[in-house]
Amino acid sequence: MSSEKYDDYNFPHTHTDGKVAEGHPGNVTEIQGAQVHQLRAKLEAKGYTARLDTNTLLRYLRARKFDVALAEAMYVKAETWRKENDIWGTEKNLDEIVATWDYPEKSEIFKYYPQYYHKTDKDGRPVYIEQLGKINLTAMGKITSQERMLTNLAVEYERVADPRLPACSRKVGRLLETCCTIMDLKGVGVTTIPSAYGYLKKASSISQDYYPERLGKLYIINAPWGFSTVWSIISGWLDPVTVEKIKVLGGSYSSALLEQIPAENLPVELGGTCKCEGGCPLSDAGPWNETEYLGPFFKSGANASGIKSAAAGAAPAPEATA
The missing domain is CATH 3.40.525.10 (CRAL-TRIO lipid binding domain)
Structure with missing residues (x-):
């Protein structure tokens, strides 16, 4: 699936100071870009629809030295924790x-x-x-x-x-x-x-x-x-x-x-x-x-799963581009 579905950010979303390290938004190699798409496709195939934007996936990939399989396992573990963690003590998940x-x-x-x-x-x-x-x-x-x-x-x-x-x-x-x-x-x-x-x-x-x-x-x-x-x-x-x-x-x-x-x-x-x-x-x-400086995370006010951002109810911020 194309990244456009997930990358509808409503804030500056790439580094522009010229000092960004490789693998960060604004300095992604062709191979790293392909790894983002590969990771997203694997997660979509498992039914995930939230937090699949490029910057989030890059964080997981950097944390696992751009090993797609390890990044996938880390993401799945985090999403499972968000939904099923015992500490919530409620039927609600973390998003709710x-x-x-x-x-x-x-x-x-x-x-x-x-x-x-x-x-x-x-x-x-x-x-x-x-x-x-x-x-x-x-x-x-x-x-x-x-x-x-x-x-x-x-x-x-x-x-x-x-x-x-x-x-x-x-x-x-x-x-x-x-x-x-x-x-x-x-x-x-x-x-x-x-x-x-x-x-x-x-x-x-x-x-x-x-x-x-x-x-x-x-x-x-x-x-x-x-x-x-x-x-x-x-x-x-x-x-x-x-x-x-x-x-x-x-x-x-x-x-x-x-x-x-x-x-x-x-x-x-x-x-x-x-x-x-x-x-x-x-x-x-x-x-x-x-x-x-407040506004929704995504321009639509919600990500692909329909989960509204924490600031979605705030006054929209001026259009920000990077």
Whole structure:
């Protein structure tokens, strides 16, 4: 099936800065283009109709080094998870949950484990901040369930794809596919991570298995003594491309963050100047909450399966071309 059926994007959908790596929209070889068509045909033959646009399929292919069979298996696993995952605790699938999700316990949960998107970096990408130092699953379990926490995490990943990244792409006038992440280890002790290991492992697998190629940069700040030694070992197991995106910093991290993130976009507690009313963790400030940058993911307002985008009800954005 032709890609036109799926590629009716309503935001800039190719990279235009001249620095895009091979295999990304805007720099796809003839062979890679054929692999996209091959992957789409295989998935269509299995009855899949959603998330078959070229940019999505390229992410799966990049995650599997353009091995079509491995990319197909990864996609099928993700789609099965979306529909049948036990954590949903409902007959709804993830697409349906996203449309109606409400998480009123967020402000209480964030007292123990802040995880939030906040404005953008100098490249225009969403900034994601995670603070592990206060995590206390026992206390959090009195507020909500791990199932709801994991569901909220999945919903937020969905909102990265739509509306966050499309809104950011509209604002800068070019495709943005990744986020800038800050992982704050301040307060993390010898008992913090082990006590939360089960939950964190599940949360990590959601990111790695179902949302490939979303990491732009990762700053690990307030790394405790000895972490650099551990990291030197761990980094040897990772893809060099991934390692290049990660910086491990101790307590003197402000200058490194400010090289990438404008001071006015970085919360005060992390060395910036931003003081959102009600607190940065709960503000969800960013282009995705600015009407001029919102609009449906696809020009039709829905993809081939009829699933409306998260921003479909928002005011249409100005026509964006790349």
